[in-house]
Amino acid sequence: MSAINSEQIKERQKRIRNFSIIAHIDHGKTTLSDRILERTNALEKREMKNQLLDSMELERERGITIKLNAVQLTYKAKDGNEYILHLIDTPGHVDFTYEVSRSLAACEGAVLVVDAAQGIEAQTLANVYLALDNDLEILPLINKIDLPSADPERVKQEVEDIIGLPADDAVLASAKAGIGIEEILEQVVEKVPAPTGDPDAPLQALIFDSVYDQYRGIIASIRVVNGTMKKGQIIRMMATGAEYEVVEVGVHTPHEKIVDYLSVGDVGFVTASIKDVKTVRVGDTITSVENPAEEPLPGYRKLNPMVFCGLYPIDAARYNDLRDALEKLVLNDSSLQFEPETSQALGFGFRTGFLGLLHMDVIQERIEREFNIDLIATAPSVIYHVYLTDGTQLIVDNPSQMPEPQTIKSIEEPYVKASIMTPNDYVGPIMELCQKKRGVFIDMQYLDETRVHVNYEIPLGEIVYDFFDQLKSSTKGYASFDYELIGYKPSKLVKMDILLNGEIVDALSLIVHKDFAYSRGKVITEKLKEIIPRQQFEVPIQAAIGGKIIARSTIKALRKNVLAKCYGGDISRKRKLLEKQKEGKKRMKSVGSVEVPQEAFMAVLSMDED
Amino acid sequence: MPKGLYIHIPFCDHICTYCDFPKLLTKGQRHEAYIESLIRELQHYEKEVGFDEVQTIYIGGGTPTALSIEQLSPLFDYLAQVIHLDQLVEFSLEANPENLTEEKVRYLISQHVSRFSLGVQTFDETLLKTIGRKHCPQDVHRAVSLLQSYGITNINLDLIYSIPTQTLEQVRRDVEEAISLGVEHISAYSLIVEEHTPLYLAYMKDQLTLTDNELEAQMYQLVMDMLEKNGYHQYEISNFSKAAPSIHNQWYWRNETYFGIGLGAHGYIDGIRYQNTRSINTYIDVLTNGKLPVIESHALTMEERLEEEMFLGLRLSEGVDLAVISDKYGQNVEVLYQVAINQLIEKGYLMREDHRISLTRQGLLMANDVFEQFLLSI
Numbered sequence: 001m002s003a004i005n006s007e008q009i010k011e012r013q014k015r016i017r018n019f020s021i022i023a024h025i026d027h028g029k030t031t032l033s034d035r036i037l038e039r040t041n042a043l044e045k046r047e048m049k050n051q052l053l054d055s056m057e058l059e060r061e062r063g064i065t066i067k068l069n070a071v072q073l074t075y076k077a078k079d080g081n082e083y084i085l086h087l088i089d090t091p092g093h094v095d096f097t098y099e100v101s102r103s104l105a106a107c108e109g110a111v112l113v114v115d116a117a118q119g120i121e122a123q124t125l126a127n128v129y130l131a132l133d134n135d136l137e138i139l140p141l142i143n144k145i146d147l148p149s150a151d152p153e154r155v156k157q158e159v160e161d162i163i164g165l166p167a168d169d170a171v172l173a174s175a176k177a178g179i180g181i182e183e184i185l186e187q188v189v190e191k192v193p194a195p196t197g198d199p200d201a202p203l204q205a206l207i208f209d210s211v212y213d214q215y216r217g218i219i220a221s222i223r224v225v226n227g228t229m230k231k232g233q234i235i236r237m238m239a240t241g242a243e244y245e246v247v248e249v250g251v252h253t254p255h256e257k258i259v260d261y262l263s264v265g266d267v268g269f270v271t272a273s274i275k276d277v278k279t280v281r282v283g284d285t286i287t288s289v290e291n292p293a294e295e296p297l298p299g300y301r302k303l304n305p306m307v308f309c310g311l312y313p314i315d316a317a318r319y320n321d322l323r324d325a326l327e328k329l330v331l332n333d334s335s336l337q338f339e340p341e342t343s344q345a346l347g348f349g350f351r352t353g354f355l356g357l358l359h360m361d362v363i364q365e366r367i368e369r370e371f372n373i374d375l376i377a378t379a380p381s382v383i384y385h386v387y388l389t390d391g392t393q394l395i396v397d398n399p400s401q402m403p404e405p406q407t408i409k410s411i412e413e414p415y416v417k418a419s420i421m422t423p424n425d426y427v428g429p430i431m432e433l434c435q436k437k438r439g440v441f442i443d444m445q446y447l448d449e450t451r452v453h454v455n456y457e458i459p460l461g462e463i464v465y466d467f468f469d470q471l472k473s474s475t476k477g478y479a480s481f482d483y484e485l486i487g488y489k490p491s492k493l494v495k496m497d498i499l500l501n502g503e504i505v506d507a508l509s510l511i512v513h514k515d516f517a518y519s520r521g522k523v524i525t526e527k528l529k530e531i532i533p534r535q536q537f538e539v540p541i542q543a544a545i546g547g548k549i550i551a552r553s554t555i556k557a558l559r560k561n562v563l564a565k566c567y568g569g570d571i572s573r574k575r576k577l578l579e580k581q582k583e584g585k586k587r588m589k590s591v592g593s594v595e596v597p598q599e600a601f602m603a604v605l606s607m608d609e610d
Numbered sequence: 611m612p613k614g615l616y617i618h619i620p621f622c623d624h625i626c627t628y629c630d631f632p633k634l635l636t637k638g639q640r641h642e643a644y645i646e647s648l649i650r651e652l653q654h655y656e657k658e659v660g661f662d663e664v665q666t667i668y669i670g671g672g673t674p675t676a677l678s679i680e681q682l683s684p685l686f687d688y689l690a691q692v693i694h695l696d697q698l699v700e701f702s703l704e705a706n707p708e709n710l711t712e713e714k715v716r717y718l719i720s721q722h723v724s725r726f727s728l729g730v731q732t733f734d735e736t737l738l739k740t741i742g743r744k745h746c747p748q749d750v751h752r753a754v755s756l757l758q759s760y761g762i763t764n765i766n767l768d769l770i771y772s773i774p775t776q777t778l779e780q781v782r783r784d785v786e787e788a789i790s791l792g793v794e795h796i797s798a799y800s801l802i803v804e805e806h807t808p809l810y811l812a813y814m815k816d817q818l819t820l821t822d823n824e825l826e827a828q829m830y831q832l833v834m835d836m837l838e839k840n841g842y843h844q845y846e847i848s849n850f851s852k853a854a855p856s857i858h859n860q861w862y863w864r865n866e867t868y869f870g871i872g873l874g875a876h877g878y879i880d881g882i883r884y885q886n887t888r889s890i891n892t893y894i895d896v897l898t899n900g901k902l903p904v905i906e907s908h909a910l911t912m913e914e915r916l917e918e919e920m921f922l923g924l925r926l927s928e929g930v931d932l933a934v935i936s937d938k939y940g941q942n943v944e945v946l947y948q949v950a951i952n953q954l955i956e957k958g959y960l961m962r963e964d965h966r967i968s969l970t971r972q973g974l975l976m977a978n979d980v981f982e983q984f985l986l987s988i
Contacts, residue, residue, distance in 0.1 A: 534823060536957075536976065559827035562977035564800040564848045568631075568670065569616055569862055569876040571918060572883055572908070575985075578921065582982040 009199045009228065009263045015081060016265035017192045018223070019139075020088040020104060022131060023113035024121040024480070028143040032113060032175040032184075036087060037254070039181045040073040070106070070221060070267045072251040077189045085188060086267040104130055106208050106223035106267055109137040109192030111184060112165075116142045116150035116172075119158050119451075121421060121480045128163055139187050140170040146177055162447065195225075195265030202293040203227030203235070205262070205270075205286040212328050216247070218274040222286060223267050225297055230261040234289040235272065238296040242279035243289055244272035277331050305337050305353025306414070306485060307360055307464050308397040310378035310507060311367070312349030314589055314598070318373050319348045325371035326350060329363060336363060341398065345505045345591045346376055351398055354380075357464055376589055378507045379604040380464040385412040385488055400506035402495040405546045412488040413511075414460040417442070420471070422479035424452045429474040437462035438513060458483075459491065461511065496521060496550075498528070498604070499542040500594050507591075510604045521551035527603040532596055534558035539594055611663040612879055614861040615693075617648065617685070618872030620672040620890065623709065626731075627742035627808040628770075628801055632874030632888045636676045640894060644873075645681060647897040649688045651871050654902060656692050659869070659879060664693055666700040666858035673729075675705040679717045686721045695722040700764075700857040702727055707749035715760055725856070726757055727766040727797075733787045734780050737773045740818075741801070742808065747787070754791045764854055766795035771829045772821040773801050774809075781829045785836045795851040796842055798833045800826060827975055834974070847925050847977060863926050865919045873903075882909045912939065913986055920947070921981035929968025950983040 023029035073085040088106050104110065110131045114120055131138055140159050142152045152172050159167040171187060173180025197204075209221035222229075229235070233246045250258040251268040262268045274280055285296035313322045326338045337353035354360040357380065364377055386394040386402065387409045396402050418439070420430055424446070431441070431454070439456040446452055458467075463483060471479055496517060498508035512520050521543030528541050532555055543551040567574055588595040621636040621644075622629075655661070667689070674682070689695060702725040703718060710728075718726075732738055733747040750767070757765055767788050771781045788796050803809050803820060812818045821829075834844055842850035846863060849856065861868045870877030874888040884907035887893050896903045910918070916939050923930035936943045944951075944965075951967060954960040959973035959980050973980050982988075 536979070556824060558976070559824050560800075560830055560975045561979055562800075562830075562847060562975060564798075564830065565802045569868055569870055569878065570885075571862065571878065571922065572876070572885070572906075574921070575914075575918065578978060578982045578985060579988060581978055582985055582988045585982075586988065 006200055012084070013197075013199065013264050014194045016084045016086070016195055017109065017188050018086040018088065018107045018195065018265060018267060019109040019111060019188050019192050020107045021111045021113060022124065022127045022138075023143075024115070024118075024124045027113050027115040027118070027121075027124070028175045029113050032111070032141070032143065032173070032181075033087065033089065035175050035178055035181045036185065037071065037073065038178075039185065040075050040085065070252060071254045072257075072267065073253070075185055075189065078186060079189075083189050085185075086265075088267060104134045104136060105206060107134075107136055108195060109139060109188060111188070112138050112140045112159075112163075113143050114140060114155055114159060116145045116152045116155055117147050119155050120162050125162070125482075137192050138165055139184065139191060140165060140167050141173050141180065141184050142170050143173050143175055145172045145179070146174040158448075197224070197226040197264035199226075199228050199264045201226040202291045203229055203233075203286065203288040204293045204297050205229055206297050207237075207280065207282055207284050207286060210280050210282055210331055212277060212331055213271075216271045216273070218277060218280050218331070219269050219271050220274075220280055220286070221267075221269050222262070224262050224264055226264060226293070227288065227291075228261050228263040229270060229286070229288075235270075235286050236289050236292060237279055237281070237284050238287055238293070239281055239284040240279045242274075242276070244274055247271045247273055277327060280331075282331075282333075305335060305355060306460060307354045307356055307380045307382060308351055309354075309360060309380045310341060310343060310346065310349050310376075310398065311338075311352050311364070312343065312346040312376045312378075312507075312589075314374040314376055314587060316347045321371065322350065322367070322373055322375075325367050325373060326352065328371075329366065333363075335359070343378075343400070343507045345507045346378075346589060349376075353397070357468065374587060374598075376507075376598050376601055378601050379510060381511065382414050382460045382464060384493070384511060387411070399495055399511045400509040402509070402511060405494065410490050411493045411511075413491045413493060415457050415486050415489050416460050416463060416483040417486045418456045418458045418463070418481065418483045420454045420456070420479050420481050421447070422452055422454060422475055423450055426475040426479060427452055427454060430454055430471070430479060433467075433470050433474055434458060437467060438516075457486065459489075459513075460485065494545050496524075497544045498524065499540075499544060500528075500532075500596070501539050501592055502542075503592050504544075505591055505596075507601055508604060517545060518550055521545075524604050525551045525553040528600055529553040529555050531600045531603050532594065535594060537593075611660055612867040612869050612877075613663055613665045614858050614866065614868030615661065615664050615667045616858075616868055616870050616872075616875055616877070617652075617667065617669045618672065618870070618875040619669060619674040619677060620644075620873040621676045622671065622673045623676050623706075624744050625742060625808070627740070627812070628803065630804040630807050631672065633672045634873075634890060636673075640890065641677060641681050643894050644890065645677075645685050647894045647903075648685055648872055650897040650900075651903065652688060652692070655869055655871070655879075661693050661869075664869075665698060666702070666861070667693070667695075667698060668700075668702045668858040669723075670702075670704045670727075673706050673709070674703055675709045675714060679714060682717075690721070698722065698724070700725055702766075702856065702858055704729065705753070706745060707753040708745035710753045710756065712756060715756055715762075719760055719762070724762075725764040725766065726762060727768060727795075728753055730767045730788065731770040732773065732776075732780070732784050734776075734784065737776055737780065740773055740775065741770065751791070754793065763794055765793040766797060766856070767791065767793050769796060769798045769833075770801050771798060771833060772826045774818040774820060776821065776829075778825065778828055778832060781832055782836070785833055789836070789840045789842075794854050795849070795856065796837060797849050798830075798837070799848050800830065830975065831971075834971075843927075845927050847974060860926075863922045865915070865922055881915070882907050884908075915939070916941075916943070917985050920984035924967070924969055924980060924984075925977070927968060929966050931966045933965035946986075947984065954980055954983060 021029045070086055070088045075083045075085050077083055142155050145152050156167040156170055159165055171180045171183045204226040205222040205224045207220045207222055211219050213219050229249055231246050234243055235246055236243045248258050249262045249270050250256055287293040313319055330336050335355050338350040341351040342348055364375055367373055368375055381399055384396045386396050388407050389409045422430055434456045437458050439458040442455040442457055444452055444454050471481055492514040493511050494514050496510050496512050497504045525541045525543050534555055536558055538557045539555040541553045542549050563574060585595060588597045620632050620634050622633045623636050701723045703723045704727045706729050730750050731743055769784055769788060803813050837850045841852055844850050845855045867878045873890055873893050875886045877884050884904045886903045887905045893903045919935055932943050958970055959976055960967050961970050
């Protein structure tokens with residue numbers, strides 16, 4: 001390897017720009033990323049598949065970004081110099097605030113994408129504030145200006161009024177049509193400061209992500225803040241003390257490219273044959289053993305899970321695979337928590353904690369797709385604080401573990417402040433929904449003539465039920481929603497058990513507000529009746545509170561199940577039907593003697609008689 | 611070499627609301643070209659496989675009788691050249707009661723058609739409307755008398771039960787009326803609302819309610835009881851006969867091979883199950899270009915053959931002989947399915963006599979739960 005010239009490195013450092021893109025879902029972040037990649041010739045045209053940065057199948061399907069990616073690009077600016085740009089992707093959804101803060105910690109600037117028609121959304125705001133907290137230079141970009149409904153001037157005004165950022169220089173763009181790409185790249189070069197660290201100082205590299213590769217061990221995504229990292233160097237993880245020899249350092253262009261070294265401002269990856277996943281923590285600082293840094297870099301805000309559910313493999317034999325899958329996922333998502341739990345109905349599984357509902361959804365889907373494990377997820381729960389009559393306090397995150405009612409003095413549940421941004425036409429339905437969810441009105445602010453910001457205090461436990469869906473349907477999708485935890489408050493809560501065929505199914509137990517118990521019990525027993533297929537015998541479904549039955553329904557026995565249809569010589573079709581039937585049963589969980597499909601465990605979420 | 615030959619005539623004068631077989635409105639279709647193509651397809655199999663062992667022919671649809679004698683005759687002429695039609699053990703043809711004319715009956719008999727299957731479905735005029743049939747109950751009586759007057763006794767009536775809104779009483783009347791006609795054979799199928807049918811669309815729009823599972827079970831039992839009591843032996847899940855079970859249809863259940871000729875037809879030759887295209891234009895074009903219209907074919911593994919031997923054979927009231935099957939497949943089927951068979955016997959779904967297992971009455975009702983147990987790979 002050629003000797004590394006410190007002067008060259010410092011010269012190069014001046015031409016590095018690290019930035020990310022902040023945008024609300026659907027405001028066009030991914031398209032913009034694609035155009036930037038195209039414009040900087042990072043990829044041949046034929047390699048461009050839409051939405052290149054969203055590499056997970058799931059991301060592309062849902063059109064959301066979950067995991068971050070970082071790409072090194074070279075851009076020849078109008079000043080004649082060639083710049084090294086690192087574009088660090090950020091997730092857009094509120095549940096992934098944690099990941100946003102991680103990527104922002106690796107940047108000096110952020111492009112704020114705002115939809116020229118829809119304006120600023122609540123989520124965008126949350127991420128802008130995160131960026132401002134990180135002292136990032138923010139470059140507003142008004143996207144989709146070619147839409148008939150675009151109103152860039154109004155949106156500019158909004159940026160100034162709401163965020164307080166000067167928007168005169170905001171780039172007017174249409175990522176889809178390729179308008180404004182050059183301008184925003186120029187602004188990145190001009191306005192985003194070059195990284196300020198010292199290449200001669202002891203090594204400090206922030207780990208902002210990591211993935212596990214079967215052959216190479218952990219691949220850690222890093223941002224070098226001070227010093228230089230190269231092959232052969234002995235490095236130390238400052239939090240865990242583990243030491244390794246660097247095998248390779250590199251960048252993504254977006255193709256993987258091994259480089260001689262990573263220095264100040266570089267955003268790339270390092271591998272060091274690290275097989276023990278526990279030694280590398282996202283947020284930790286890597287230093288060199290030879291010339292160690294005195295202090296680790298400040299980590300970033302670590303968020304605690306707010307929503308919990310039980311995850312069980314349908315096939316009990318895959319319990320260990322499920323644990324491996326969760327361990328691999330925790331690697332680059334330390335907000336995910338899990339610990340073993342046992343259910344009488346479902347066997348061995350894990351109580352798993354998530355930042356929010358989408359996070360929960362995404363993790364479940366990733367386990368099913370990437371690890372190919374069929375899962376049963378119990379309905380999400382929150383953490384309850386339970387005060388017993390004997391003076392002890394319990395933390396309950398699993399409804400089935402709620403103590404007997406006579407031993408409980410009081411229960412507290414977490415509340416969130418829900419901020420809903422909506423066109424004023426929908427204020428009525430939103431308030432109705434919030435009331436139904438036991439919400440307490442705080443205030444309402446008009447952002448302009450047409451848009452309103454409605455604030456409510458709502459129990460988190462109500463949000464984890466179908467709040468998102470209901471909000472979407474009652475506002476035709478126009479409202480956006482954000483929430484933050486504000487603390488615990490006492491509530492009249494009770495545990496409701498669900499009995500199938502006379503036996504309590506612990507995985508179906510739930511905590512409900514006393515005043516809503518009867519109606520919920522009725523809805524749930526009816527819903528289960530729809531979801532659980534007829535069995536070869538009659539199955540009663542009951543909802544009970546402390547042994548008292550409050551609602552019931554009955555699944556009638558299946559009396560006829562035979563292909564008594566004229567299929568002629570079409571035997572393949574008969575076979576397919578039988579295969580489908582048998583596979584369907586395999587995907588169900590035997591609870592006692594009742595075959596229960598996966599969805600049933602989420603049925604306790606349903607709120608309406610529909 | 612296959613013993614059965616199925617030929618599909620897809621044309622219908624009107625479309626029944628439940629039908630998901632390949633079918634086309636008769637009007638404005640390329641009938642001549644279609645029959646020519648049928649003959650081309652037959653020629654191919656005659657040359658490549660041979661019709662030497664063909665014992666039964668079944669012409670189904672669609673509605674074979676929707677075509678005129680002139681339109682049908684090239685097909686029969688060709689068949690007469692390659693097969694001794696007078697020596698067939700069974701030559702069946704499906705007919706709709708309303709377009710079976712005396713002239714057609716005479717012609718078909720002259721071509722050695724020996725068994726007629728009439729699509730009756732129900733004798734209730736309202737229910738006939740629900741399922742989109744255009745005949746009236748009198749047409750059935752007329753068609754049966756017509757056939758009988760020409761000495762045809764091997765007549766089947768197709769009935770359908772569990773039609774939306776149908777009551778148990780209506781089923782009773784249908785079966786009674788069918789029995790009163792004194793036919794040899796009755797098939798009673800339960801209505802399945804299949805996707806891509808008018809009935810399915812109505813169901814999706816909440817315009818009809820499906821028959822409750824419990825009622826459907828009662829209907830099936832009523833059908834079985836009534837027919838058995840009147841001398842119709844139930845030899846298969848949906849099929850009843852006095853003395854002459856359909857020979858052709860039994861090829862399917864006995865896992866025998868058969869040719870499938872025509873639009874969307876299914877065949878089973880030399881361990882390969884295949885299906886023809888359902889597009890008439892493709893069908894005609896491909897055959898005109900000297901190729902076969904097969905769109906899907908699958909060579910069964912030994913395991914799949916064995917599975918099918920079991921779940922098809924169990925449809926027959928005589929069931930399957932495990933010793934015979936063990937010999938045929940060179941492995942001990944008793945051991946292979948021991949757990950499944952014992953469980954099913956314990957549940958009361960299967961009964962056993964020496965090496966022979968067959969469905970019980972309860973097993974007939976829940977046959978799918980029995981059959982799936984014989985799939986090995988899931």
